[in-house]
Amino acid sequence: MRLEINDIHVYYGKIEAIKGISVVVNQGEIVTLIGANGAGKTTTLKTVSGLRKVSSGQIIFDGQDISNLPAHERVEIGISQVPEGRGIFPGMTVLENLEIGKYFRKNRASEMSEDLDRVFTLFPRLKERISQAGGTLSGGEQQMLAIGRALMARPKVLLLDEPSMGLAPMMIQNIFNIITEINKSGTTILLVEQNAQQALQRAHRAYILETGNVVKEAKASDLLNDPAVRAAYLGTGAEHAV
Amino acid sequence: MNFSVVGSQFFPLLINGLALGFIYVLVSVGYTMVYGVLRLINFANSEIFMLGTFATAIVSTSVFKFNQNSQPSHGMKLFIVLLCCLLASMATSGVVAVFVELIAYRRLRTKGANRLGSLISAIGTSITLSEGVRILTHSIPVASPRVLSKFYVFKIHGVGLRIDQLLTIASGLLLFIAVDRFVTKTRMGKAIRAVSMSEENSKLMGINLNRVISLTFLIGGLVTGAAAFMYMTVYEQTVFNVGFNIGLAAFTAAVLGGIGNLRGAFYGGLALGLAEEYFSALLGSQWKEITVFVVLVLVLLVKPNGLFGEAVQQTRV
Ligand SMILES: Nc1ncnc2c1ncn2[C@@H]1O[C@H](COP(=O)(O)OP(=O)(O)O)[C@@H](O)[C@H]1O
Ligand SMILES: [Mg+2]
Numbered sequence: 014m015r016l017e018i019n020d021i022h023v024y025y026g027k028i029e030a031i032k033g034i035s036v037v038v039n040q041g042e043i044v045t046l047i048g049a050n051g052a053g054k055t056t057t058l059k060t061v062s063g064l065r066k067v068s069s070g071q072i073i074f075d076g077q078d079i080s081n082l083p084a085h086e087r088v089e090i091g092i093s094q095v096p097e098g099r100g101i102f103p104g105m106t107v108l109e110n111l112e113i114g115k116y117f118r119k120n121r122a123s124e125m126s127e128d129l130d131r132v133f134t135l136f137p138r139l140k141e142r143i144s145q146a147g148g149t150l151s152g153g154e155q156q157m158l159a160i161g162r163a164l165m166a167r168p169k170v171l172l173l174d175e176p177s178m179g180l181a182p183m184m185i186q187n188i189f190n191i192i193t194e195i196n197k198s199g200t201t202i203l204l205v206e207q208n209a210q211q212a213l214q215r216a217h218r219a220y221i222l223e224t225g226n227v228v229k230e231a232k233a234s235d236l237l238n239d240p241a242v243r244a245a246y247l248g249t250g251a252e253h254a255v
Numbered sequence: 256m257n258f259s260v261v262g263s264q265f266f267p268l269l270i271n272g273l274a275l276g277f278i279y280v281l282v283s284v285g286y287t288m289v290y291g292v293l294r295l296i297n298f299a300n301s302e303i304f305m306l307g308t309f310a311t312a313i314v315s316t317s318v319f320k321f322n323q324n325s326q327p328s329h330g331m332k333l334f335i336v337l338l339c340c341l342l343a344s345m346a347t348s349g350v351v352a353v354f355v356e357l358i359a360y361r362r363l364r365t366k367g368a369n370r371l372g373s374l375i376s377a378i379g380t381s382i383t384l385s386e387g388v389r390i391l392t393h394s395i396p397v398a399s400p401r402v403l404s405k406f407y408v409f410k411i412h413g414v415g416l417r418i419d420q421l422l423t424i425a426s427g428l429l430l431f432i433a434v435d436r437f438v439t440k441t442r443m444g445k446a447i448r449a450v451s452m453s454e455e456n457s458k459l460m461g462i463n464l465n466r467v468i469s470l471t472f473l474i475g476g477l478v479t480g481a482a483a484f485m486y487m488t489v490y491e492q493t494v495f496n497v498g499f500n501i502g503l504a505a506f507t508a509a510v511l512g513g514i515g516n517l518r519g520a521f522y523g524g525l526a527l528g529l530a531e532e533y534f535s536a537l538l539g540s541q542w543k544e545i546t547v548f549v550v551l552v553l554v555l556l557v558k559p560n561g562l563f564g565e566a567v568q569q570t571r572v
Contacts, residue, residue, distance in 0.1 A: 054275075062459060063458070064455055064458060064459070072281050072324065083458075083463075084458040084459065085460075085461045085462055085463045085464070088459065088460065088461035090460055093459070096455070096456060096459060100456035101460065102448070102449050102452045103450065103452060104452060104458065105445070105448065105449070105452075109445060112445070113445055113446070113449055113460050113462075114460060116442070116445075116446060116449075116460045116461050116462050117460075117461030117462075118461075119442065131409075160408050163459075166460075166461065175404060214542070
């Protein structure tokens, strides 16, 4: 697996939200994109998953230019996105949400119980709530469900958009631990976060985005110790943060 | 006002109301399913119904050579004729519905046009289809010869259930249950529900949006076509603008139940069918059509989300 975002430009109407971003994600890595609100992190992920189209530049996946592949076909080749705000189907049960994560693998019914088991091992709490409506779960449980649902598709690369958003500190730790675990078991991860401290601690490499541009690219541990980065993205009290 | 009529005619009115109600239920399903996935009122659904009624009329007269002087059929022949008419109506309406979406809505949607654009296209399609049939038929109503002799299945104390009414009620109920189960239980049905909750998140599940939308129009059309067939067995006549009243009533039923909600269409359709029968008995049959308008205005004024409005909102996050 190798994902290359190659000098992409993305517009909303006449507004250029992404002004030439290049990112590389290698097999087995956790790569994080950090940056302030409005920097273009979500738009970048949506362009990788196919929800937004590039106006120029390419998305290269395993050597193939997939810039014009529709979103639903990108899931089939191994790109799954956990959207910002989780995107749970509120009127469906936990089980239905998970099942629909495998929607396109229609002839692989035998995989279903295997994959459900894997998700329930990662998130035992989902198993307890299997027939509860997705919309009635807590924020943390919804995040678990969103990640579990994406895993049902057996992605090669998992795109995570602010998984820590709106969660209590304990739950944030919990979610990041699981992200690390998913990565260790072989899934490559592209992680978008505003919680830069956590993201940099977990990731191998990082890109800093500002108003549609990459302004810095480095090993995550280097950025954690970079005074300028600390001042701008981690705040002065960051040493004491969870 | 004539309260005594409602009292003495309570059961006959109930049966008439249910038969009419189930026709509304099925046509409402056509509106509500499309609305669920696209947030679009498919005004052409009334013409999808109209074309279905013509399919039954054409099959019975041209294929099976029934005319105004022929005797109603019996036994196996009756069964085959009815089945062919039903299938013809369903197929016609289903195919037309799919093409309406392809031709009138899809391009607008993929080009990111706003809702108003689609709505205007919907109205235009509706007018085009009904005017097209008006020209072809010279505005002359087309009678469908009686294939099914309308005997009473039973009659107790003067209250009878006619075979065409029984057919309408029974097959309406069965079809509705089939659609409901399809949407809640099957993989494709779940994809329809997913799209109705969020287009973007559905794509992220690997769902082919265009295919799901076509499927939704197909199901809506098939069910509307079945309603057209039932309408023809009960009323035995159609005309280019037959869809107008039925379409308006079915749309009202969908709004009454909470548009976008399948079970809402069920209860809304039955409630409206019954209301029409009872109110016209109470106030005189000239009030029958007005009942629909009054209900529509009242719902929009008092409970714009309909009876199941909350459930609808839940599906729309
Ligand atoms: N649907 C949209 N329509 C118009 N502009 C948008 C839309 N979504 C995002 N933008 C704009 O694109 C820029 C990048 O947004 P986004 O990718 O959401 O940033 P981030 O995820 O880093 O907060 C912002 O200026 C934002 O206002
Ligand atoms: Mg964002």
